[in-house]
Amino acid sequence: MIIAKRVLNTLTELWPVLETLMKRFKMGDFSIKEVQSIIKQHFPHYSGAQIYKETNRLLSQDILVPLAKSSQLEINRAVSDFAAYLLQDESLGVAAEIHVLVDDLERLSAKLTKAVGDDDYGDISRYTRIMDERVRKIVKLYQHNENAIYNLVEQAKANGSSMSLSKRYKAVIEAFDEYIEPMLEMLDISGAFQICFDTIELSLTEHLLHLKQSGRDANTIRMLEQLRTRILDMHHIGRESLRQSADMLMPLREELRQNTLVTRQAAKVLGLIRKRGLDSVMSAHQPFFASEPMHHQLGSNAQLVAYMAGLSEFEEHDFEMPDASAAEPYRAPNIPSFRDVRALFKPAKGNNKARKQQLIDVLDTHYPELESDELLYLYQKLINDPSLTLSQSERLETKTIAGKRFALYPFIDASDATTTKSSEQL
Amino acid sequence: MTDIDLTQLTQLHYINKKLVSGYHISEQDNLAWQELDQQQEQYAALFSALGHTLVHDARGFFHFATDEGTANMGKISRAIALFIYTLIEHYANQGQDPMRALFDKDVDLELCQELVLHNKVLYDQLEIFSGTDLRKDVLMRMVRLGMAKAKDKESVFRLLAPIHRYLDALLEVNEDALESAEEL
Structure with a gap:
C-alpha cells in the first residue's frame, strides 16, 4: 500500500526531476539511466548511492512505472496528468471529444428518465452521479483546451522569426479548424448543444418535481439539483472559454492572413514588373518623399524663428498712398544763421563784459526757443570755427540746456587765449 | 489655432x-x-x-x-520598392514569415548579392548589377531616408518601420493593373 503523503513528499522533493522528464520526453518513455542522469543534473552533490536510492524511491512509489515487456520507464498516467495540470502544459483536444461526452450525457439522461419512471432510486442516484462526472469532465476539458490554446499562442508569438511560417501557424490554423470553429457551431444558440441541454434540463426539472411530490429521498433530490445547476454553469463556462480562446487566436490568424496577402501580392507585382517594367507599374503607387524645393527651404532654427515671427505678425490690409495735397510743406529747421551767432562772439570794443563767458550759456540765453540738439549743433560749429579764440575749462560742469542735462568741459570765449583744444563730453 | x-x-x-x-x-x-x-x-x-x-x-x-517628387527621387523610390518586394519574395521562398523577417532580420552583402542574382532581369532595369551596387544605390539611400539602420560599419542593415509605406503601396497595386498586364 502506497501512502499518499509519502508520494506527495517524493513529488515535492523530486519535482525538478519530474518537470524535466515531462518536458523532455512529453508522454514518451525513457530509460533508468536517463532518470539517473537527470537526478544528477539537478542534485549535483548527490553521491552515486543516493542517486540510486532516489531512483528506487520513484519506482517503488509507482511514480515511474515500467512499460510492459520492456526495460523502459514512463511516468504514471495519474501523476503525469497532475503534473500537466500543474505545468499547464496541455495539448489541445478536439471538439469531437466534447461532442462525445455531450452525446453520452444525453444517453444518460434518457436512462435517468427511465429510472425515475421506474422509481428505481438506486439507478437514479447512480446515473445522476455519472452525469455529474461527465459534466465535470466537460468543464475540465474546456479549461484544459483554453490553457492549451494559450500555450499555443505564446509559442507562435515567441521569437518566431527563425521558425518557418507554415510551422509557426500550423498549430494556430489547426486549433481553429479542429476546435474553435466546430465548437462555435455546437455552442450556437440553436446548435446541437443548446437543444441537448434544453432537453436535459427540462427532464431534470420534471424529475425534480416528481421526486419532490413523492416526498422521498432528500439526498437524491439534492444531487439532481446540483446536477442541474452544474449543467447550466457548464454551458456558460463553455461560451466564456471559447470566446477567450477565439480572442487569443484571432490576432494570429489575422497576422497570417496579412502575411499571405503580402507574399502573394509581392509575387504578383514582381511578375507584373517583369512583364511591363518597373516604371510603368510602380509610378502610380510609389511613395514620395522630399521634393527638390523642400531642400532649398529655410534651414536653420534662427531662420525658422524669424520666419514664424514674420508670419505671426503678418496682417493683410490695404496700403494707402499718401495724398500729395495733404502733405505738409517742407519747413527748414528753425536755426538762426550761423553768421549771426558768430557775431555774438566777434571781438568788439567795449564788449568785454560778454567775454569770458561760456559759449553754451551765451547760446542758451540768446536763443531760448531752440531745442537742445539745435543748440549743440551751433555750439559744435562755434568751437570748430577758426576765427574765434576759445579756451576750454579744465573743470567738468553739468549744464541744463533746453530741459536736457549735459556734462561737459565748457569752452570759454577768450579772444586773448590761444588754446583751441576741443574735447567735449556729452 | x-x-x-x-x-x-x-x-x-x-x-x-x-x-x-x-x-x-x-x-x-x-x-x-x-x-x-x-x-x-x-x-x-x-x-x-x-x-x-x-x-x-x-x-x-x-x-x-508629398504627392510629387523629382524624377530622381522617383527612381530611387522605385528602386527601394523593388528591393523590398524581392526581399519579401526571398523570405517567403525560404518559408519564413516575411512581415517579421523584414523587420527582425539583418540584410547583409551576401543577401544583397543573392537578391540581385535571382532577380537579374528586374535589377538590370535599375542598372544595379551586383550586391555592392544594391547596397550603395538602395540601402545607403534608405539609411539617409530613415528607412533602414546601418550597423557594423555599414556592412549590415536592418529595415525600419517606414517601409510600411512600401507595403501599403504594394497592396495598392490593384487588380485592374494586374489583369490588364495579364492580357498583354
Missing part, C-alpha cells in the same frame, strides 16, 4: 532638417521621435504654416507628405 511655443520645440532644428530632406523619423531617433510625439500638435501647426504636411503613421514614424 494651436499656440506654438518655440522654446518647447527644442529639437526643431534637427527635426526640420531631417524631415525636409525626406527623412522618416521613427522610434529609433529617440529624442526627435519623443519630442514629435509629445508636441505633435505644435509641430504639425508649425510645419503646416510652412507649407508642409506632417504625417504621423501609427506604425511608428513621422514624415512629410
